[in-house]
Amino acid sequence: MQFTFKFQSLNKLLPICLAIVTLLLIVYLGQQRSIAQMRSNVTVDFGSPATDTISMSGILHGIDTTKPPDSSIKPLQAKLWRAGRLDIYDRVIASGAEFQLVVSDLWGYGSNPKGWPYQNYPAWEAFVRQLAQQNKGKKIIWDVWNEPDLRNPFWNGSREQFFETYKRAYRILREELGPSAMIGGPSITTYNKEYLTAFLDYCKANKLEVNFLSWHELNDTMILFVDDHVIDAKRNFQQSASYRELKLQKIYVNEIVGNLAQYEPGEILGYLYNLEYAKADGACRACWDTTGGKKVSNCFNNTLSGMVTPNTFEPRAAWWAYKTYADGVNSRVLSRSDNDRVVALASKSNPEGNAQVLLGYFDRNYSSATTVTLNLRNLPQLGIQSGQKIRLKLEKIPNNQERALQKLVTVKEESVSVVRNDLNYVIPNFNVHEGYLLTVSK
Known part of the structure; x- marks a missing residue:
């Protein structure tokens, strides 16, 4: 019996096979290049x-007078604590951190029955005076207002009305507390050089001091630039002869780590590294809502702004990132x-x-x-x-x-x-x- 082999079908498939092989080679070689690039x-x-290393370990809110336990707090060696309540003052100072008071938190923003400060300046001034008188002798860094560039919920007026609000608070705080009191701001949501310049120019024109300049870094896609912002602020504001009379002593990035990165060790360490490199004078970890369906604010559930679990106070990865960071600062x-x-x-x-x-x-x-x-x-x-x-x-x-x-x-x-x-x-x-x-x- 004679066998006859026909290659017609194979001839049709050959170009397709060659194309597949070529495509696989391209993908393979591309992967090899990609793998080679992903080496650090x-x-x-x-x-x-x-030299002159400054710790960036710090926290916004996150505790009450007893919770979480000191065993959760002390390993973090926080150097700056920003809060809107005074009953935790003694605990913060005992932990070794500086206490930064957000005056606007105590005023209550738009929920205050007297309205916004610009709607009732006499009431605002009386409030600030009473607050200063009740807390003489305490080591408080006075942060006049939180995020006045964020219309809801923290400010409902114009930029100029905030500047006036700062002026009235500053003059009363200085009058009541003397020349050594640390008073500053504006604690805006981002590094906005134009806003900061306008604020400092206003303060200069009105003979107001700004003992610390502050803003927030909460954009988790911009971690690479937080050091540039601090360096830029030092050069153009703190070290500038034009602003010498403001007695600008410190640069605080008093909220860091955005919502997306709040639990991510890699991003947290990125923030801490870049701010330490730029030699900011302090930073505070921001607080956000929990994930999942039923959201709860990590600001006020005594979790160190989400670094430990609620009620049981077990450490999370974010806590370990801060703890291991603090271990090596000195x-x-x-x-x-x-x-x-x-x-x-x-x-x-x-x-x-x-x-x-x-x-x-x-x-x-x-x-x-x-x-x-x-x-x-x-x-x-x-x-x-x-x-x-x-x-x-x-x-x-x-x-x-x-x-x-x-x-x-x-x-x-x-x-x-x-x-x-x-x-x-x-x-x-x-x-x-x-x-x-x-x-x-x-």
Whole structure:
């Protein structure tokens, strides 16, 4: 029997097969390029201490007189606490933080029966005077009004009416409390240079001091620019001879971390790193509603602005981001990353006496993981010599949102020998929104 093979069908399929193979090669090679691009290199120099480091650990609202317990508060080592109530003053001061009082919170905004200040200036002045008289001798930073550029719910008048409101409050506070009282603002919703210039020009024209300048950074897509804003404000306002008579002493970014990032360790560390780098004088974590169907404000449920769980006060990932950040502030060393969205906060000594590197990866528009290569330099500055074995412990701060996190997730522990004075360490599959803590011990 004779067999005859016909290749007509195969000939028709051949171009299709070639096209599929070509497409797969393009996709494969494209993936290879993408993978190659998603590598981040971080250098830490334990021989180069950072100078004049200021902690950005701070909180807006978040507590009452007893809750959450001190054991939840103390590890965060908050340096600035912004609140609209006075019954927590003693607790805040005992924690080691400065107390910033939002006067407008006590006035009540539009819900005050007397209306907005510009509708009844005598009532506003009497209120401020009584408040000052009742709190003489307390170490209060006086923040006159919250977000006067946000029409609802915090302001219903014009910009000029807010300036007048500040002027009347400032003069009474200065009269009652003397020249050392810290009075400032305007605590607007974003870094609006035109608004800040108009405010400072008004104060200059009316011979008012602005002892601190403040605004909020709550746009989670703009984390890369918060340091630029602080540097710009220092150069154009604080250090400017034109505004010297305002006695502008401090730059406070007194609300940070937006709604989208409130539980995300990577973004939180991005805010803290950039503000610390720019040498702001203080920052406070903002508070937002909880997620899910039944929303509750994290401002007033005693959760440290959402960092611990309600009622049970268990730590969340956000709490661990702040805690590990605070652990390293006092011994900060210089670090450098070739990826702007991967930040490293390195320290020679945490409370246990060990060196640590705290890393965060943030990006609202990109979801791919990155591989981070850490180059740890000048290890002899930690008392580690060439040939010596050291212990490395890598822990993850996962992006687990509102769920409790009793402890950091241990990824790897190992003992390695140091060759020369440096060491390379690789962290693969570093996901966006997460944080990692590498601890170095002898």
